[in-house]
Amino acid sequence: GENVGLHLPTLSVQEGDNSIINCAYSNSASDYFIWYKQESGKGPQFIIDIRSNMDKRQGQRVTVLLNKTVKHLSLQIAATQPGDSAVYFCAEAAGGFKTIFGAGTRLFVKA
């Protein structure tokens, strides 16, 4: 369903390691998925997207995996850097219409 008021889970990684952030989405009809990065006091910033006819898409240092069977989305960040520290949100959309955000994950990168 819609996102709920929960405190954000946290992922802490060492600089240089790979990060994996997971997300479960709710709507079986969703056909478009996006990962956003949000730094404190700022609006969301687009990272990468994927359509439902794909199960993997790669960008620069990031990879998104989509498993429609279990309605699961993941974001992999390679060689995580301190500048990657932020809150990451997955989002889903159906039919190109409104985008619904999932619960976020706070990523801490230790130097």
Add this chain to the structure above:
Amino acid sequence: GAVVSQHPSWVICKSGTSVKIECRSLDFQATTMFWYRQFPKQSLMLMATSNEGSKATYEQGVEKDKFLINHASLTLSTLTVTSAHPEDSSFYICSAKGSGVWGAGEQYFGPGTRLTVT
């Protein structure tokens, strides 16, 4: 690339007053704009969808008489919080979508407006 601005970036108002927040698409025409609200340490919650020239569509639980949305042009949407109360204090974020935009982020987000009601 597509830029969305919001004004003001932060505002403090007294309880009972109204506050207007502007959302502008600077380099593209936004046929649809979205308004989100975000409480501390929480996700973005969609409040309403605004289409140019028509009435906004509000999400369940969002009071349309309290959160007035106007999308008078293809580059401007406004959100007015009427008779604001301390519980309306939040981070309000708009996003804009142009016609034919699909993929590549689909929406472009503004920097947000921090509203504090005292």
